[in-house]
Amino acid sequence: MASLSPSGEGYGGSLRYLTPLIRERGHTLPRPSGVIEHYRDFLPVSENTPIVTLGEGDTPLVKSRQIGPALGCKALYFKLEGCNPTGSFKDRGMCMAVAKAIEAGRERIICASTGNTSASAAAYGAKYGLQTFVLVPAGEIALGKIAQAMAYGARILAVNGSFDDALTTVRGLVEILDIELVNSVNPFRIQGQKTGAFEIVDELGDAPDILSIPVGNAGNITAYWMGFKEYKAAGRSKKLPHMMGFQAAGASPIVQDRIIERPETVATAIRIGNPASWKRAVAARDESGGRIEAVTDEQIIAAYLKLAREEGLFFEPASAASVAGLMRLPELGVDLTGKTIVCILTGTGLKDPGTAEKRAFVKMELVEPDMESVMALIGAPRRK
Numbered sequence: 001m002a003s004l005s006p007s008g009e010g011y012g013g014s015l016r017y018l019t020p021l022i023r024e025r026g027h028t029l030p031r032p033s034g035v036i037e038h039y040r041d042f043l044p045v046s047e048n049t050p051i052v053t054l055g056e057g058d059t060p061l062v063k064s065r066q067i068g069p070a071l072g073c074k075a076l077y078f079k080l081e082g083c084n085p086t087g088s089f090k091d092r093g094m095c096m097a098v099a100k101a102i103e104a105g106r107e108r109i110i111c112a113s114t115g116n117t118s119a120s121a122a123a124y125g126a127k128y129g130l131q132t133f134v135l136v137p138a139g140e141i142a143l144g145k146i147a148q149a150m151a152y153g154a155r156i157l158a159v160n161g162s163f164d165d166a167l168t169t170v171r172g173l174v175e176i177l178d179i180e181l182v183n184s185v186n187p188f189r190i191q192g193q194k195t196g197a198f199e200i201v202d203e204l205g206d207a208p209d210i211l212s213i214p215v216g217n218a219g220n221i222t223a224y225w226m227g228f229k230e231y232k233a234a235g236r237s238k239k240l241p242h243m244m245g246f247q248a249a250g251a252s253p254i255v256q257d258r259i260i261e262r263p264e265t266v267a268t269a270i271r272i273g274n275p276a277s278w279k280r281a282v283a284a285r286d287e288s289g290g291r292i293e294a295v296t297d298e299q300i301i302a303a304y305l306k307l308a309r310e311e312g313l314f315f316e317p318a319s320a321a322s323v324a325g326l327m328r329l330p331e332l333g334v335d336l337t338g339k340t341i342v343c344i345l346t347g348t349g350l351k352d353p354g355t356a357e358k359r360a361f362v363k364m365e366l367v368e369p370d371m372e373s374v375m376a377l378i379g380a381p382r383r384k
């Protein structure tokens with residue numbers, strides 16, 4: 001069971017005085033269920049807002065053993081957002097968006113998606129009895145993600161166009177239909193997602209020097225920056241991080257400062273040519289003294305395999321973009337020595353098994369099911 005921050009925060013402070021007592025008796029504290037309950041003091045919720053949760057948030061912050069030391073930083077941590085209930089950070093925002101949709105009396109939700117938003121919407125929609133519609137670009141969604149939407153029972157509309165086309169369509173639809181839009185243009189999504197920044201500060205005791213994050217529709221970099229600023233304003237941290245965002249080279253509208261009509265990248269979750277939160281991502285970069293840079297698919301795949309093989313972390317290509325980008329920063333003139341860095345690993349590698357199969361270049365070795373044959377392949381010395 002994940003432990004609570006040492007101060008016992010996360011109960012709105014109400015149980016804080018009990019913490020030492022409970023510790024002393026050797027009991028573990030009950031875990032707050034989900035981000036709405038945990039961080040309700042920082043979220044736009046009232047008594048009328050239902051606590052919608054699948055147990056999202058409270059994800060591990062794991063210290064790097066290879067990549068961080070090689071970069072010479074003080075400490076590099078990976079935030080494992082793939083440990084959320086549907087396997088990506090989208091759940092942090094989706095619980096808020098769905099809670100507010102229910103509060104507003106809606107019975108239907110809709111989103112455009114490169115995959116993870118649809119998986120998340122479909123899961124929360126299923127639990128809370130909302131009819132869920134997802135518009136996805138036909139043929140461009142990673143297998144694991146579409147499998148989720150199918151299993152959760154969403155209506156899947158595969159559009160003959162890009163993610164950006166699908167988003168334009170749903171934005172128009174919700175103007176005329178009684179249906180809630182749960183893309184990150186929904187402000188409650190960003191509100192929920194900012195809790196990722198809170199967790200980092202609660203765990204490290206302050207903000208890191210650098211936050212490294214992939215950028216697609218740019219909602220998450222917007223949310224983290226909002227979270228860090230709000231926590232600092234509330235006196236929970238002393239500093240703010242430099243926000244380092246990374247786009248895939250073939251889908252890098254912010255870096256190139258122009259809309260990309262046909263974005264292309266192996267990292268399907270960030271295959272976006274016209275990000276909805278474009279301006280806010282630029283603001284996060286500029287206010288924080290950060291950078292938004294591009295990484296090639298080759299760099300993304302190299303980081304994807306490095307993460308898996310040197311850190312034991314299997315995350316999807318879009319997540320690896322933040323690692324690929326971090327590794328590029330020294331050559332771009334950013335000094336990482338002595339820095340505390342957090343890298344957001346946004347979605348589990350199981351979402352996209354096809355990429356591992358194609359890019360890991362590992363062949364299964366056929367062998368007869370007897371000891372002699374297997375021993376010949378293993379080549380280990382005999383026990384002494």
Ligand SMILES: *Cc1c(COP(=O)(O)O)cnc(C)c1O
Pocket residue numbers: 088089090116117184214215216217218219220221269270316318319346347348
């Ligand atoms: C959605 C998503 C992103 C991109 O986040 P934005 O908020 O769209 O910038 C990156 N990685 C994964 C795994 C995602 O699901």
